[in-house]
Amino acid sequence: MKEERxxxxxxxxxxxDGWAGEGSSxxxxxxxxxxxxxxxxxxxxxxxxxxxxxGACLGQPSALPSSQAQDLRNELDMNWxxxxxxSILTCVERWVCVNIISLLREENTVPxxxxxxxxxxxxxxxxxxxxxxxxxxxxxxxxxxTQSVIQxxxxxxxxxxxxxxxxxxxxxxxxxxxxxSPYKKGSKLTKARRAKALGLEVAASTLLDTPHTxxxxxxxKPGTEGLSSVEEVATGVEHILADMxxxxxxTLTYQNKxxxxxxxxxxxxxxxxIQRIQSHQTLAINRGESLKILTVKxxxxxxxxSDFTRWCINNRWRPRTLAREELCAIIRNAVxxxxxxxxxxxxxxxxxxxxTSAAEKESIAMFVRNLxxxxxxxxxxxxxxxxxxxxxxxGCKVAILSPTSQILHTxxxxxxxxxxxxxxxxxxxxxxxxxxxxxxxxxxTACRETESFFTxxxxxxxxxPLDVSYCITNEAGASxxxxxxxxxxxxxxxxxxxxxxxxxxxxxxxxMAELVKIDPKHIGIGTYQHDVSAGSLKxxxxxxxxxxxxxxxxxxxxxxxxxxxxxxxxxxxxxxxIAEWRELNGPFINREQLKLVKGMGxxxxxxxxxxxxxxxxxxxxxxPHPVSVVPEKPAAKKGKGKTGVNIPTSFNPLDQTCIHPESxxxxxxxxxxxxxxxxQIGSAGLRQCVESKVRTSSIEELAKTVDTTPETLKLxxxxxxxxxxxxxxxxxxxxxxxxxxxxRVGAVLTGRVDNTALFGAFVDIGVGRxxxxxxxxITLDKLPVxxxxxxxxxxxxxxxxxxxxxxxxxxxxxxxxxxxxLQ
Numbered sequence: 001m002k003e004e005r006x007x008x009x010x011x012x013x014x015x016x017d018g019w020a021g022e023g024s025s026x027x028x029x030x031x032x033x034x035x036x037x038x039x040x041x042x043x044x045x046x047x048x049x050x051x052x053x054x055g056a057c058l059g060q061p062s063a064l065p066s067s068q069a070q071d072l073r074n075e076l077d078m079n080w081x082x083x084x085x086x087s088i089l090t091c092v093e094r095w096v097c098v099n100i101i102s103l104l105r106e107e108n109t110v111p112x113x114x115x116x117x118x119x120x121x122x123x124x125x126x127x128x129x130x131x132x133x134x135x136x137x138x139x140x141x142x143x144x145x146t147q148s149v150i151q152x153x154x155x156x157x158x159x160x161x162x163x164x165x166x167x168x169x170x171x172x173x174x175x176x177x178x179x180x181s182p183y184k185k186g187s188k189l190t191k192a193r194r195a196k197a198l199g200l201e202v203a204a205s206t207l208l209d210t211p212h213t214x215x216x217x218x219x220x221k222p223g224t225e226g227l228s229s230v231e232e233v234a235t236g237v238e239h240i241l242a243d244m245x246x247x248x249x250x251t252l253t254y255q256n257k258x259x260x261x262x263x264x265x266x267x268x269x270x271x272x273x274i275q276r277i278q279s280h281q282t283l284a285i286n287r288g289e290s291l292k293i294l295t296v297k298x299x300x301x302x303x304x305x306s307d308f309t310r311w312c313i314n315n316r317w318r319p320r321t322l323a324r325e326e327l328c329a330i331i332r333n334a335v336x337x338x339x340x341x342x343x344x345x346x347x348x349x350x351x352x353x354x355x356t357s358a359a360e361k362e363s364i365a366m367f368v369r370n371l372x373x374x375x376x377x378x379x380x381x382x383x384x385x386x387x388x389x390x391x392x393x394x395g396c397k398v399a400i401l402s403p404t405s406q407i408l409h410t411x412x413x414x415x416x417x418x419x420x421x422x423x424x425x426x427x428x429x430x431x432x433x434x435x436x437x438x439x440x441x442x443x444x445t446a447c448r449e450t451e452s453f454f455t456x457x458x459x460x461x462x463x464x465p466l467d468v469s470y471c472i473t474n475e476a477g478a479s480x481x482x483x484x485x486x487x488x489x490x491x492x493x494x495x496x497x498x499x500x501x502x503x504x505x506x507x508x509x510x511x512m513a514e515l516v517k518i519d520p521k522h523i524g525i526g527t528y529q530h531d532v533s534a535g536s537l538k539x540x541x542x543x544x545x546x547x548x549x550x551x552x553x554x555x556x557x558x559x560x561x562x563x564x565x566x567x568x569x570x571x572x573x574x575x576x577x578i579a580e581w582r583e584l585n586g587p588f589i590n591r592e593q594l595k596l597v598k599g600m601g602x603x604x605x606x607x608x609x610x611x612x613x614x615x616x617x618x619x620x621x622x623x624p625h626p627v628s629v630v631p632e633k634p635a636a637k638k639g640k641g642k643t644g645v646n647i648p649t650s651f652n653p654l655d656q657t658c659i660h661p662e663s664x665x666x667x668x669x670x671x672x673x674x675x676x677x678x679x680q681i682g683s684a685g686l687r688q689c690v691e692s693k694v695r696t697s698s699i700e701e702l703a704k705t706v707d708t709t710p711e712t713l714k715l716x717x718x719x720x721x722x723x724x725x726x727x728x729x730x731x732x733x734x735x736x737x738x739x740x741x742x743x744r745v746g747a748v749l750t751g752r753v754d755n756t757a758l759f760g761a762f763v764d765i766g767v768g769r770x771x772x773x774x775x776x777x778i779t780l781d782k783l784p785v786x787x788x789x790x791x792x793x794x795x796x797x798x799x800x801x802x803x804x805x806x807x808x809x810x811x812x813x814x815x816x817x818x819x820x821x822l823q
C-alpha cells in the first residue's frame with residue numbers, strides 16, 4: 001500500500017537487476033535496510049504489493065500486442081522504459097502495470113477495475129491500484145516537464161545532444177531540476193560552463209583517457225582570464241571534472257549504495273537515523289522549519305566522504321594510463337570539490353524531499369483509511385431516530401427523523417439546568433408520540449452530561465413501554481455543514497442549530513449518504529492535514545469516497561443527487577441529469593433506462609451500471625409502453641439519437657445485485673445449470689442449490705462451463721446468494737455508561753476506534769476521553785490475518801477489546817493495550 005517505502009529501500013533483487021546503473025536516477029538513491037524490528041511493521045515491512053502479486057499468479061498474465069506495448073514504452077519519450085520503471089517503483093509485476101495503464105487509458109475507474117477486472121489487476125485492492133495510478137501520473141508529469149525544459153533550452157540555444165540525453169534520463173523532478181538549474185535564465189554561469197567556454201573540456205577528457213599526453217602548459221594563454229597560468233588551467237580542468245562526477249549515474253548510484261548511508265543522522269533536539277524517523281516527526285519538523293522556529297541539518301559522517309573519495313580516485317575516475325602526480329592531484333581535488341560543492345547539497349535536498357514525500361503519503365494514507373472506515377459504518381435502518389446536538393447554555397437541539405430520514409419534529413430542550421423533570425417529560429412524550437426507540441448523541445460539548453441524562457431515563461424505564469437505547473456519534477463537521485449551501489437548499493426553513501441535530505441523526509441512519517455532503521477534511525480524521533499537499537489530499541479522499549459509495553451501491557430511485565455524484569463514472573452534471581430524468585419520468589424500472597439519460601454514453605454506463613441498484617420496493621409498476629427520454633431542448637440534441645430508443649420496461653431481478661449487466665448472460669447460464677431462476681435471488685433455496693453445485697464442481701470448472709473467469713463467477717455467486725439489503729456492518733447502541741474515575745489498571749473493556757494517527761489509535765471506551773493504543777501495542781499476533789498487511793491495521797469504526805494500562809485523570813490520558821479486534 002505504501003510506495004513511499006520504496007523511496008528509501010532497494011531490495012537485493014533490485015540491485016541484482018542492475019537497474020540502478022541504467023541511468024541517472026534519484027529513485028536509485030536508496031539505502032539498504034540492514035535490520036528490521038519485528039514490531040515496527042508500520043514503516044519497515046517489505047513492500048506488500050510485491051509480495052501480493054509475485055507469488056502464485058491469481059490472474060492470467062496477459063501481454064498486450066507488441067504494437068500497443070511499444071506505444072506505452074514510447075509514450076513519454078524518455079530514456080527509461082515506462083513499464084519497467086513503474087514496476088520497480090510500485091513493486092508490482094510488469095504485466096499488471098501494463099494492464100492498469102491500459103485500463104486507465106480506456107478511462108476505467110478504480111472501483112470498476114477492482115470489482116469487475118480482478119483478473120487483469122491480479123486481485124489488487126483499491127489503494128494499491130491508486131498507488132500505481134499516482135506513480136504513473138507522476139512519471140507522465142515528469143516527462144511533460146522534461147519536454148518543456150528541452151524546448152526552452154533549445155530555444156535559448158544551449159541544448160546539446162549530451163544535455164538532452166541527461167535530461168531524458170532523469171527519473172524524478174529533483175534530478176531534473178539538478179540537471180536543468182545551471183542553464184536557467186538568470187542563473188550564474190557555473191564554474192564548469194565557464195571552463196568549457198575556454199575550451200578546457202578537451203583537456204579534461206585527455207586527463208582521463210590519455211594523461212601521459214597531456215601538457216597543461218600548452219593550454220596557457222597569457223592575458224586570457226582563466227588560462228593565464230598553469231594553475232588557472234588546472235583549476236578549470238578540476239571544475240569540469242567535478243561537474244562530470246556530480247552528474248555521473250554510476251558515481252551517484254555508488255554514493256547511495258554505500259554501506260554507511262543509513263548512518264546519516266537528522267538532528268533536531270535528538271539524533272534519529274534517517275531510516276527510522278517517523279512520518280509525523282518529519283511533518284512536525286518541516287512545520288517548525290517553515291515557521292522559522294527550527295533549524296534542520298542532515299549530518300553525514302566524514303567516513304562516508306573518505307570512502308567515496310577513495311572509490312572515485314581508485315576506481316571510477318582513475319586515469320586509463322599512468323598519470324603524473326600533478327595530474328593525479330587535479331583529479332583528487334576535482335573529486336573533493338564535486339563532493340563538497342555539488343553532490344553533498346544535492347543529496348541533502350533529495351533526502352529531505354524524499355522524507356517529506358514519504359511522510360505526506362503516509363499521512364494521506366492514514367486519511368484514506370480513516371475516511372473509508374467512517375464511511376462504511378453500518379447504517380441503522382427501519383426505525384425512528386432522535387438526533388441530539390448537545391449543549392449547555394443554549395440547550396440541546398433535537399431532531400426526530402423517520403426511517404427514511406424525513407424530518408418529523410425539531411425542538412430545543414434544556415437538560416442541564418433547572419426544570420430537568422419538565423424536559424424529561426417533554427422528551428418522553430415526543431418519543432412515545434413518534435415511536436422513537438433510538439437516540440443519537442453528538443460527541444461535542446455537553447456530550448457526557450447528555451449521555452448521563454439519557455442513561456438515567458433508560459435505567460428508570462422512563463419511556464416504558466418503549467425499549468430505548470442510544471449511541472454516541474462523531475459530530476465533526478456538522479456545524480460547518482449546517483450553514484453550507486447544500487444544507488440551506490435541503491432544509492431552507494430550519495435554524496442552522498437544528499440542521500446540526502438532523503445531520504447527527506442521519507449520520508447513524510445512513511452514515512455514507514450524510515458524510516459525503518461534508519468536505520472530508522472537516523470530518524475529524526487523520527493528522528497533519530495542513531502539512532501535506534492540498535491537491536494530493538483532495539484527490540485521495542475523493543477517490544476513497546467514490547470507492548466506498550460504489551462498493552456499497554446506491555438505490556438510484558431514492559439516493560440524493562449529492563450521493564449520486566460519487567458513483568464511479570458519474571459526476572455532478574450526470575447526477576443532475578439522472579435526478580431530472582427521475583423527476584420527469586418517475587422511478588427507474590431497470591438499469592437499461594440509464595441509457596436514456598442525457599450524457600450517459602457507453603463508457604459512462606459501463607463504469608456506473610454495476611454500482612447502481614434498482615430495488616423492487618422503490619420502483620413503480622412498469623408502464624405498458626416503452627419509456628423514452630424527453631429532451632428539454634430538442635434543438636440542442638444535435639442528433640444524439642436518444643429520443644425514441646426502445647428500452648425494456650420490465651423489472652430485472654439482477655438489477656438489484658452487484659452483478660454487472662455485461663455478465664447477465666453468464667448469470668442466466670449459471671442459474672440454468674444450478675436449476676434456479678432470477679426471481680429466487682437471495683432465497684435460501686437458491687443458496688442451497690448454488691452451494692450444492694459448487695461442492696460437486698469446482699469454481700474453475702463451472703467458470704469454464706459458463707464461459708467466464710473464476711473471478712467473475714465468484715462475483716455472480718455473491719450477487720445471487722446474498723439476500724436483498726445484505727449488510728455485514730454492525731451497530732453500537734448501548735444502555736449503560738462508565739466514568740473515567742471507574743477505570744482501573746488491568747480492566748478489560750470493549751470500544752470503538754475513534755481516530756488513528758501515525759503513532760497509534762484512539763479508542764472511545766465511553767468515559768469522556770478516548771484512550772490511546774500506542775503503535776507498539778498493535779502487534780501482528782493481535783490482528784486478524786486479513787489486517788496484518790495494513791499500516792497500523794486499525795481504522796475508525798472498528799470494534800476492539802482493550803486492556804487499561806494506565807490512567808492519568810489530571811491530564812485526561814488513558815493508555816490502552818490491544819487485546820483483539822472484534823469481528
